[in-house]
Amino acid sequence: MTTSVQPLRVALLGCGVVGSSVATMLVTQAQDLHERVGRPLELVGIAVRRLDRDRATVPVDPSLFTTDAAELVTRADIVVEVMGGIDPARELILSALQHGASVVTANKALLAEDGPSLYAAAHENGVDIYYEAAVAGAIPILRPIRESLAGDDVRRVLGIVNGTTNFVLDKMDSTGAGLTETVEQAQELGYAEADPTADVEGFDAAAKAAILASLAFHTRVSGADVHREGITEVTAADIQAAKDMGCVVKLLAICERTGEPGSGDDGVNVRVHPAMVPRSHPLASVREAYNAVFVEATAAGELMFYGKGAGGDPTASAVMGDIVAVARHRVSGGRGPGESAYAQLPVHDIGKASTRYHISLAVADRPGVLAQVASVFAAHGVSIQAVRQQVVGGDGEEHAAQAYLIVVTHTAPDAALTATVEALSDLDTVTDVVSVMRVEGS
The missing domain is CATH 3.40.50.720 (NAD(P)-binding Rossmann-like Domain)
Known part of the structure; x- marks a missing residue:
């Protein structure tokens, strides 16, 4: 006693x-x-x-x-x-x-x-x-990064850190419903606030990404340093496109080191955006309003932390x-660890991040279009991994068919991929850049 x-x-x-x-x-x-x-x-x-x-x-x-x-x-x-x-x-x-x-x-x-x-x-x-x-x-997750991995070199933190958006995207994937009706369902179930802006626009996830990056890389990272994109532009067509390539769409918080220690490119990149994730990746199986964080460290290897991300x-x-x-x-009479910001690494913008793009283009249905599109990718140093062509509609008389090109790239700097998309939109054979989404976790 x-x-x-x-x-x-x-x-x-x-x-x-x-x-x-x-x-x-x-x-x-x-x-x-x-x-x-x-x-x-x-x-x-x-x-x-x-x-x-x-x-x-x-x-x-x-x-x-x-x-x-x-x-x-x-x-x-x-x-x-x-x-x-x-x-x-x-x-x-x-x-x-x-x-x-x-x-x-x-x-x-x-x-x-x-x-x-x-x-x-x-x-x-x-x-x-x-x-x-x-x-x-x-x-x-914070204590393991700050204490358990204090002697290791954390290279990347990839996570689903917002339960509301994960619930919404999961329901869109499983039911085929659109964004608006799924957000309303989340509100009815108490997963989303009456004003869901902080969640669906990625502000909540960006704040968490800043905290994770600060701890993982011993560098001060603020919310303003995080590239942020929400899920408001994700459509049912994007969800189906992900299914067609064996992926699922998730809102990811990604914190990673760029370059090797001592190199001129050594720094930190922190971003939040929707991405296609292969269904074989552990994060793809995170359902409903659950959260999960995937950590990659030099000695420890790959670690995953999973559980309820919100609630009283x-x-x-x-x-x-x-x-x-x-x-x-x-x-x-002791104290726990305080702030560790000794590394003072530069925080790079998303242009230096390495990623892949899934691009859907509406194009003219005539010979030479694929070659013209491919030349734009080559001009920007972006390699194509896969391409698929689809022709929709058309009766040969009054209504012309609409052709679509689905292009999946190999890994490239985000700046090069963005420049490629901008150049594609300027082609007279491209009538519309229908959607662009990053592919992560592969």
């Missing part, structure tokens, strides 16, 4: 879906947490925007709820921020750190925008800032893991 000792005071900022789960776990698992940490964890307050909401399902003393978050953070040993947004979360976290509290946060947008100032404040005040729940919910209880699980970690450090 443990003896009576001074508890560690925990302040909770936010009591939404995740905050409610965290508060519940702090109360219902109090004894186990005491044993694991070495001191009791006492919830001393929960900051909320409004006091008049019904929170009867949260098993805490109603007197713990307060609208004075600024005061609450000054009297805690550990501050847990799950309120989201940039402000006032930034000011509250900085205040907590300056008052000597360790911080646990799930705020990927804030970390991607202003992480370095938060890490610096934690270092200056000798406390921790942990944020496992900021990326991929319950999946333990899964995200709260990651938050609680961080709470226990920082609490143990306070009991032992």
Whole structure:
């Protein structure tokens, strides 16, 4: 039996879906947490925007709820921020750190925008800032990259880090439905917000990609450094085209080293965009609203982390893991690892990324078109892996047939591929560039 000792005071900022789960776990698992940490964890307050909401399902003393978050953070040993947004979360976290509290946060947008100032404040005040729940919910991915792979050379991180878009693309693949109706289904099931912009336009995934890249490559990467494309332009025809070549469409967060250490091209490339992924790749089997992150390291090889990427209880699980970690450090007098940005690698734009393109062209149905198209690829140094021609419609009299060329390239710099597409659109034999999508994971 443990003896009576001074508890560690925990302040909770936010009591939404995740905050409610965290508060519940702090109360219902109090004894186990005491044993694991070495001191009791006492919830001393929960900051909320409004006091008049019904929170009867949260098993805490109603007197713990307060609208004075600024005061609450000054009297805690550990501050847990799950309120989201940039402000006032930034000011509250900085205040907590300056008052000597360790911080646990799930705020990927804030970390991607202003992480370095938060890490610096934690270092200056000798406390921790942990944020496992900021990326991929319950999946333990940040700590393995930051700690388990600290002695290895991570070369690439490829992930599905947004459950909403994965649900939408998965349903489009399995049912043949269009984007709009599938997003509406996701909203009805609670997978998508009333305003799904952050998800479908890739902002959420881009913030997570910035955090992953910063940790993996010991370099400061902000959300603004991430090339971002959402899924709003993905059509049912794109999904079918992927099926025809044995692929599935996924919104990917891709963080990779470009060039070899010491070379002039050594740097980092970070991008978020939809891509065709071969069905043989492990990420292709990630269904519904699940997340998965595929890590490639020099010594460890290929690793994959899979699980629930969102939701109150899964995200709260990651938050609680961080709470226990920082609490143990306070009991032992130690600290966890801080920011590692020693590499200071340049962050390159997407033009230097190596990828493949799947291009669908509407072309004139006459001799010589294929040769003309092929010459454009050759002129830009892009090799063609496969080409397929299809003729649709036409009755030979009033209605002319429409010919399509489907071209899949070999790997090439994205800049060269983009220039190729632009040149193709200028050909008089190309009536339309119907779709362009990258191919990854092969």
